[in-house]
Amino acid sequence: MENDGERVATQTMEKAGAENRRNVAISARSLVKTFGTGEFAVHALKDVDIDIRENEFFTLLGPSGCGKTTLLRMIAGFELPTSGIIQLDGQDITALPPHKRPVNTVFQSYALFPHMTVAENIGFGLKMLGRSGGDIDKRVKRMLALVQLEAMANRRTDQLSGGQQQRVALARALAPEPKVLLLDEPLAALDLKLRKNMQIELKSLQAETGITFVFVTHDQEEALTMSDRIAVMRAGEILQIGAPTDIYERPTHRFVADFIGDINILEGSVVSSEGRTAQVRLKDGAVIEARVPEGVDGSGDVALAIRPEAARLAGPDETAALSGTLENVVYFGAASYLHLRLGSGEEFVLRHSGALDAYDLSTGSVLGIALQPGRARVLE
Amino acid sequence: MADLATTHDAAPAARARKLKARDLKAMPGFKAIAWACIVALYLPLIVLIVFSFNDNRSVVKWTEFSLRWYQAALENEGIRNAAWVSVKVALVATILSTIAATMAALATTRAAAFKGQGLAYAIINQPLMIPEIVTAIATLSLFSLVKYVTGITGIGYLMAAHTAFCIPFAFMPIRARLEDMTLTLEQAGADLYATPLQAFRYITLPLLMPGIVAGAMLAFVVSLDDVIITLMVAGPGETTLPIYILGAIRRGITPEINAVSTILVGVSVLLVALLFLVQRRMEK
Amino acid sequence: MSGAQLSAAHAEAGRRARNARLGLLGPAVLIILLISILPLGITVVYSFLTPGTYGGVTWEFSTAAYVQFLFEEDIFDGTLAFNPAYLQIFLRSIGLAFGAMIGTLILGFPTAYFIATKPRQQRTFWLFLITLPFWTNILIRTYAMLLIIRDEGFINLTLMNLRIINHPLSILYTDTAVFIGLIYTYLPFMVLPLYASLEKLDFRLVEAGYDLYASRWKVLSHVIAPLAKPGIIAGCVLVFIPGLGAYITPELLGGGKKLMIGNMIAIQFGSSRNWPFGSAAALILMALVVIVLLVYARAAGREAKAHG
Ligand SMILES: Nc1ncnc2c1ncn2[C@@H]1O[C@H](COP(=O)(O)OP(=O)(O)O)[C@@H](O)[C@H]1O
Ligand SMILES: [Mg+2]
Numbered sequence: 001m002e003n004d005g006e007r008v009a010t011q012t013m014e015k016a017g018a019e020n021r022r023n024v025a026i027s028a029r030s031l032v033k034t035f036g037t038g039e040f041a042v043h044a045l046k047d048v049d050i051d052i053r054e055n056e057f058f059t060l061l062g063p064s065g066c067g068k069t070t071l072l073r074m075i076a077g078f079e080l081p082t083s084g085i086i087q088l089d090g091q092d093i094t095a096l097p098p099h100k101r102p103v104n105t106v107f108q109s110y111a112l113f114p115h116m117t118v119a120e121n122i123g124f125g126l127k128m129l130g131r132s133g134g135d136i137d138k139r140v141k142r143m144l145a146l147v148q149l150e151a152m153a154n155r156r157t158d159q160l161s162g163g164q165q166q167r168v169a170l171a172r173a174l175a176p177e178p179k180v181l182l183l184d185e186p187l188a189a190l191d192l193k194l195r196k197n198m199q200i201e202l203k204s205l206q207a208e209t210g211i212t213f214v215f216v217t218h219d220q221e222e223a224l225t226m227s228d229r230i231a232v233m234r235a236g237e238i239l240q241i242g243a244p245t246d247i248y249e250r251p252t253h254r255f256v257a258d259f260i261g262d263i264n265i266l267e268g269s270v271v272s273s274e275g276r277t278a279q280v281r282l283k284d285g286a287v288i289e290a291r292v293p294e295g296v297d298g299s300g301d302v303a304l305a306i307r308p309e310a311a312r313l314a315g316p317d318e319t320a321a322l323s324g325t326l327e328n329v330v331y332f333g334a335a336s337y338l339h340l341r342l343g344s345g346e347e348f349v350l351r352h353s354g355a356l357d358a359y360d361l362s363t364g365s366v367l368g369i370a371l372q373p374g375r376a377r378v379l380e
Numbered sequence: 381m382a383d384l385a386t387t388h389d390a391a392p393a394a395r396a397r398k399l400k401a402r403d404l405k406a407m408p409g410f411k412a413i414a415w416a417c418i419v420a421l422y423l424p425l426i427v428l429i430v431f432s433f434n435d436n437r438s439v440v441k442w443t444e445f446s447l448r449w450y451q452a453a454l455e456n457e458g459i460r461n462a463a464w465v466s467v468k469v470a471l472v473a474t475i476l477s478t479i480a481a482t483m484a485a486l487a488t489t490r491a492a493a494f495k496g497q498g499l500a501y502a503i504i505n506q507p508l509m510i511p512e513i514v515t516a517i518a519t520l521s522l523f524s525l526v527k528y529v530t531g532i533t534g535i536g537y538l539m540a541a542h543t544a545f546c547i548p549f550a551f552m553p554i555r556a557r558l559e560d561m562t563l564t565l566e567q568a569g570a571d572l573y574a575t576p577l578q579a580f581r582y583i584t585l586p587l588l589m590p591g592i593v594a595g596a597m598l599a600f601v602v603s604l605d606d607v608i609i610t611l612m613v614a615g616p617g618e619t620t621l622p623i624y625i626l627g628a629i630r631r632g633i634t635p636e637i638n639a640v641s642t643i644l645v646g647v648s649v650l651l652v653a654l655l656f657l658v659q660r661r662m663e664k
Numbered sequence: 665m666s667g668a669q670l671s672a673a674h675a676e677a678g679r680r681a682r683n684a685r686l687g688l689l690g691p692a693v694l695i696i697l698l699i700s701i702l703p704l705g706i707t708v709v710y711s712f713l714t715p716g717t718y719g720g721v722t723w724e725f726s727t728a729a730y731v732q733f734l735f736e737e738d739i740f741d742g743t744l745a746f747n748p749a750y751l752q753i754f755l756r757s758i759g760l761a762f763g764a765m766i767g768t769l770i771l772g773f774p775t776a777y778f779i780a781t782k783p784r785q786q787r788t789f790w791l792f793l794i795t796l797p798f799w800t801n802i803l804i805r806t807y808a809m810l811l812i813i814r815d816e817g818f819i820n821l822t823l824m825n826l827r828i829i830n831h832p833l834s835i836l837y838t839d840t841a842v843f844i845g846l847i848y849t850y851l852p853f854m855v856l857p858l859y860a861s862l863e864k865l866d867f868r869l870v871e872a873g874y875d876l877y878a879s880r881w882k883v884l885s886h887v888i889a890p891l892a893k894p895g896i897i898a899g900c901v902l903v904f905i906p907g908l909g910a911y912i913t914p915e916l917l918g919g920g921k922k923l924m925i926g927n928m929i930a931i932q933f934g935s936s937r938n939w940p941f942g943s944a945a946a947l948i949l950m951a952l953v954v955i956v957l958l959v960y961a962r963a964a965g966r967e968a969k970a971h972g
Contacts, residue, residue, distance in 0.1 A: 078567050080674055095673035098570040099579075111568040115586045124582075125572035176573065405781040405867055407774065407880060414778035417771050417851060421797045424808035424848070427818050431811070440811075440821055480692040487688035491681055503693050507700050511909025511953060513926040514946045517933050518703030521710050521943065524720060544699035547692050598799075605801040608911050608926075612933065622803050629807055629916065638811075641804040652799045656792055 024090075025180055025212045026052040026075060031084035033070050033236075044070040046236040048084070052180070052214060053229075057206050059215045061223040062233030063259070068216045069108075071233075072182050075214065076105050088179060099128070104173035106183040110165050112157040118168050119144070119153040125176035143171040146205070163194045170205070180212045187222065199226055220260045224248060232256045252293045254379040257305040264311075264348050265379070266304045273298050278378060280304055284343030286322050290376040303379045308337060310375035311350035313359055313367055320368025324348050329361055340367065425645065432638035449639035459640055461617075462624035469535065469610075469620060470603040473542035474550075478596040480543075481550035482588070489558040490566070490584070507545040515545065516612040523613060533615060541613045542603045549602045550595035553659075557591025590658050597651045597658075604647065704950075711943035719937045729944035750928070750945070757924040758952070760839070761907035764846035768854035768903050769896065771847070776858035776895070777888070780865065791859065798852035806916045809848050813841060813917075837919035845913040850906065854899040861895025862888075894967050901960045905953055925949050 033045040044067045052058045060068045073079040075086060077098035086094045093101055104125065113121050122143050123136045131139075144150045147167035157165060166186060173181055186202075187195045203226050206213045217223050223230050224244040231241045232255075239253045240246075251257035254265060268280040271287065278298045281287050292298030314320035324340030327347075335353040342348050350369060359367060431438075435446030453459050484504055488497055507515060523537045565587065569579035607622045614623060621644060628637050711729050713721040731737075736747035779790040797805060812818045813835045820832035835841050865888065873883040889896070911926035918924070923931075925945065932942025 076571055078570075080677060081670070083670060094670060098567070099573045099575055103571075105568070105571045107564055107568060109562070109564060111562075111564040113565060113568070113583060124569070124574075128569075128573040128575075128578055128582075172572070405870060407777060407884060410774035410778045413771060413774040417775045417855075418793055420848065421794075421851065423818075424812045425797070425800070425805065428804070428808040428811055440816055440818065476695075480695055483688040483690075484692035487685045491685065494685060500689055500693060503696055503701070506696055509905075509953070509957060510700075510704075511905060511926070511949060513909045513911050513929050514707075514950050514953075515700060515703070517929055517939075517942055517946050518707040519699065520933060521706045521939065522699075522703040525706060528720075540695075540699050544695050547696060551692070601799050605799075605803070607801075607803050608930075612930070622801060625807070626803060626912075626915075629810075633811070637807065641801075641807060645800055645804055648800050649796060652796055653792075656788075656795070660788070 023054040024051045025054045025088065026050070026214070027087045028071075028075075029085045029087075031071070031074065031086065032082045033067070033074065033079065034082045043236050045074075045081075048236075048238055050231060050238060050241070052212060054212055055210050056228040057203065057213045057215065057226060059217060059223045059227035059230045060233060061217055061220060061230050061259075064218055066233045067236040068218075068233060069184055072105070072184050072214065072216055075180070076103055076182055077101050102176075102179045104176060104178040104181055106169045106173045106181065106186045108184045108186065108188060110169040112165055112168055112172070114157060117154050117156060118149060118160070121157060121168055122172045122175050124172065129176060139175055143175045146174070146208075147171045162190055163198065166190065166198060167201075170202075174205070174209060174211065177209075178211060180214060181206075183213060183215045185216050185218070187217070188219075195222075202226065224260070232259065234259075249375075250293055250377065251305060252296055252380050254303050254305070257377075257379055262308050262349060264306045264308065264346075264350075266306070266342075266346055266348070267301070267344075268304055269301045270299050270378075278302075280376075280378065282322070282342075282344060283346070284322075288321055288371065288376055289373070290378050291374055292378045296378055296380045298378050304376050305379050306348075306371065306376045308349045308351040309353075310372045311348075311369050312352045312354065313338070313350070313356075314370040316358065318368070318370055321371045322348065322369040323366055324369065326361065326363055326365050326367055328363070329356075338367070340369070428638050429642045429645070432635060432642045434635060437635065449635040450643075452636050453639040453643075456636070458619075458624060459621070459636075462619045462621045465535070465618055466604055466620040466622075469539050469542050470600050472539045473546045473603040474596050474599045476539075476543040477546035477599045478550045478554075478592060481547050481595055481599075482554050482592055484547075485551055485555040485558050485591075486584075489555060490563065504551055505548045508548045512545075512608040516609040519544075519609060520612040535615075535618050538610065538614050538618050541609055542606065545606070545609060546599035546603050550599040553594035553598065554588065554591040557588055557594075561587055590661060594655055594658050597655050601648050601651050604644070707943045707946055711940055711947055713940050715938045715940050717937070719933070719939065721939050726940065729938075729940040732941050733944060733948065753923050753928050754925060754948070754952075756839075757908055757910075757926075760843055760846060760924065761904050761910070763843055764850055764907045765854075765900050765903045767843070767847040768851050769900065772851055772854035772858055772899060773892075773896070776855045776862050779855075779859055780862035781867070787863075794852050794855050794859070798856065802849055803912050803916075805849060806845055806912050809845050810836065810916050813844065836917065839918075841917040842914050842924070845917040846907050846910060849910075849913055850903040853902040853906070857898035857902060858892065858895040861892045861898075865891050894964065897960060897963050897967070901956065905956060908952065908956075909949060 028048055028050045031045055031048040031050075033043075035042040035044055048067075048071065050071075060071060062068055070079065074081050077093070077096055077100075081094060084094070085092060088101065088103070113124065116124065119140050123140045126136045126139055140153070141150075144153055147170055149164060149167055149171070152160065152164060152168075157168060160168065166189075169186070183202075187198050190198060199222060202213075202215075215223075215226065224247070227244055229241060229243055230247050232239050232247060232253075234255050240251065240256045242250070247256060248260055251260065251263075257263045258265065266282055268282040268288070270278045271281050272279045273292065276292045276294075276298070278290055278292050279287050280290050280302060282304070288304065290304050322342060324342045326338060327341055328339040330337040330339070335351050336356060338350050338352055340348045340350070348369065359365075431440070431442070432449055433445050433447065434442055435444040435448060436442075481504075484500070488500060519541050523541075527533055527537075561584075566579050566583055569583040570576070574582060605622060606620075607626060610620050610623055611626070614620065619627075621640065625637055625640060625644075628634070628640075710721050712725055712727065714724040714726045714728070716722050731744065733750050734746065734748075735744040737744055775794075779787055779794070782790060810817075814820070815832040815834055815836065817836075820829070823829045824832065835844070869887055869891065870883055873887040878886065909926050910924055911930060914924040914927050918927075929942050929945045929949070932938045932945065936942075
């Protein structure tokens with residue numbers, strides 16, 4: 001607020017220390033939101049607990065209708081929760097109206113003011129905060145430079161391309177230097193190429209400004225590439241929170257495993273376990289070693305998750321962990337995806353990146369499957 | 381070569397004709413009826429306007445172009461007074477009805493639907509539902525009762541009556557405009573630290589302006605053109621232009637009436653043309 | 665934030681929304697309640713009173729106004745005899761309004777259809793041509809019609825100049841004149857709603873109709889007309905109701921001789937000085953209108969239900 005340069009400097013220092021201190025920016029406890037009553041009630045959020053740390057790129061990921069927007073709107077202040085608490089920097093903001101929260105939003109539709117120029121859009125927040133005209137001009141110039149739109153300052157917003165509108169929306173939300181920036185599927189309306197570019201730009205903007213980003217998407221790839229941490233949601237609940245590698249490699253929940261990337265899920269039952277490692281007998285009789293993640297009960301009937309890249313075709317003198325009948329081969333250049341039918345009738349996809357010359361790849365041939373040790377996981 | 385060229389030119393033309401004849405949307409005779417309707421709608425008005433510029437007492441035999449009837453109309457004390465009353469009443473009714481309609485439209489569109497919203501719409505649109513003659517004599521009955529009880533007279537009654545029947549006309553375009561405006565823009569304003577009042581002042585109001593202008597113009601035209609309610613409610617000395625014209629027609633047809641009518645039509649045409657422009661800008 | 669605080673916040677938000685709503689709706693609703701709806705109540709009261717000598721009413725209960733609508737009291741022995749004069753005025757008004765409704769529909773449907781099938785840019789212009797008369801003073805338009813159909817008016821002079829007729833056609837001050845005037849006045853009221861529903865029509869359905877061997881007439885009556893039904897119903901209501909209560913058209917073109925309900929009511933508040941009877945007639949007119957609106961609401965509701 002005082003001096004921009006100074007502020008950025010302190011932010012950078014803070015960022016360096018943040019990894020250790022891990023201050024919580026937004027924290028929600030027992031958050032419930034129900035729309036309507038009686039038989040028409042929609043439970044958009046059911047008892048959500050979440051901690052979003054300072055300076056992190058945090059993503060809410062989940063299928064459409066799972067409550068991501070609702071959660072974001074409650075953080076922004078557009079919606080009162082049915083019950084629960086939301087805190088910002090330790091202060092209760094649950095019932096604070098949006099204009100009193102140091103939180104800004106990039107809307108999915110951008111919501112640019114059509115009756116204002118690009119510069120007026122970007123300066124709007126500062127004007128409402130009562131900053132002087134000179135301050136606003138300076139800050140708007142900086143924001144225009146940040147999103148590379150200096151030449152567009154006096155354009156009307158409907159004269160901009162989708163990507164440019166997106167950047168104006170971003171600059172407008174960043175201009176008042178919010179504590180937290182909320183982004184509701186901001187890239188959904190862009191075409192693929194522009195989306196890839198904006199993903200990189202967003203990520204570097206976040207690093208540059210050091211502002212906490214809460215990003216909403218239903219695109220798992222986008223979430224994996226951009227986020228520091230991801231919360232996977234389903235039907236108003238948070239199933240798992242973790243770094244992209246955690247979510248991808250170590251899903252604790254069948255839904256999470258299924259939602260993020262391709263995965264094979266096999267039914268089985270635990271025959272013995274030792275620490276966090278269990279021997280699981282599959283339905284076709286094969287016994288496989290699998291890891292049991294923290295917080296998952298590794299006994300009785302379980303589901304096993306194996307990524308296609310954690311399996312390959314077994315060599316001629318290897319003992320195969322599993323075997324299946326070949327149904328289909330999809331060639332992908334660097335690797336091939338083989339679709340096999342296991343003895344239990346379950347489908348199994350594996351990604352084989354070596355040469356395939358040594359194998360009989362006619363449909364119906366029976367092939368052995370080798371698994372990378374430690375990559376099969378028991379799911380909740 | 382030349383022959384070839386002609387056949388080449390002729391073939392597409394014949395094809396185009398054939399295609400046109402097979403335009404599936406077109407219905408035989410509809411075009412003729414449409415044109416006949418337009419001619420029938422405009423012919424009387426054009427005759428009226430043309431003969432307002434006729435240098436002759438006759439409203440049917442053309443002699444020479446002249447503005448004498450306009451001059452006569454403008455010099456006529458009765459017409460000048462009536463015009464002034466019309467403008468006064470229309471301005472007051474327009475301002476009051478537009479403000480009331482804008483507020484009501486905000487209440488019914490800027491928040492979640494509420495119980496009783498249908499009733500509110502029904503009340504606001506009530507003046508449109510009932511034949512004007514019924515509203516006219518009912519209002520006359522009420523006002524005469526109020527005048528009798530309070531002893532208060534004046535042009536305020538006429539203005540109040542006009543305000544009431546102008547409200548639904550002003551309400552229509554304002555509500556339509558608001559329904560087209562997503563709430564997201566105002567939320568974006570609030571998100572950027574605008575208080576509810578500031579969000580209204582800097583976002584809702586400027587975006588709503590075309591709707592308000594359209595509503596005000598409709599209200600103005602409707603008030604300016606009203607005959608029946610004014611005829612019943614207006615007291616002595618409160619003759620509006622349409623009432624003056626009605627009286628004049630009853631006394632006998634003169635080109636002067638054509639001149640005044642042309643001016644009144646001109647005002648309506650101007651306002652409606654403006655309205656069209658405003659609405660086309662709104663659609664963009 | 666505790667549960668109590670949160671529910672207090674909910675209550676506060678609800679109260680604020682309610683107050684804002686009341687404050688914003690207040691002026692418009694109050695003005696119309698006081699100046700447009702309350703008077704109808706007064707009219708009901710007046711219809712049961714006795715006429716004052718110089719207009720107005722004397723506060724004496726009487727049902728004479730309603731009796732007078734159908735019966736005439738013999739001035740000598742006070743017996744009631746059936747008097748169809750007022751009933752005839754009502755029936756003629758209904759007939760004229762209905763005729764105007766059919767007439768405007770026959771002319772308006774092809775016009776609206778023609779405009780709706782024009783290219784988009786031309787449509788705006790045509791629509792403007794229809795809208796302009798809609799917003800032009802009805803009195804002036806009726807006066808313009810009067811200038812045209814007078815004995816020495818534009819039509820007669822033109823026809824006589826062309827030697828098609830030798831004597832002017834006497835149209836003015838007949839039911840025909842009123843009928844023509846009503847159609848002329850209310851044609852835009854029919855075209856605009858018809859256009860609104862025809863514009864939304866998916867013309868691929870028309871093509872589908874032809875594809876299934878329908879003739880033009882079959883397509884028109886079996887495909888287009890049913891799809892345009894909401895517009896047809898709305899247009900009919902918009903013409904019939906004001907047509908029923910018309911005042912200016914019969915006043916100018918009927919010459920005050922060919923009365924319709926509107927003029928009859930106005931006369932009671934003017935030269936006849938019988939406010940109670942005028943009030944009663946106005947209420948009967950309003951009852952007719954309410955019946956039409958109820959039928960309309962039911963038809964519109966059925967339409968909405970049929971199309972989901
Ligand atoms: N204002 C509302 N009224 C009623 N239901 C709503 C409202 N907003 C959201 N919902 C419902 O809440 C659920 C979650 O919606 P939302 O948060 O928009 O999901 P997402 O953003 O993850 O797609 C959905 O079932 C949606 O229909
Ligand atoms: Mg959403």
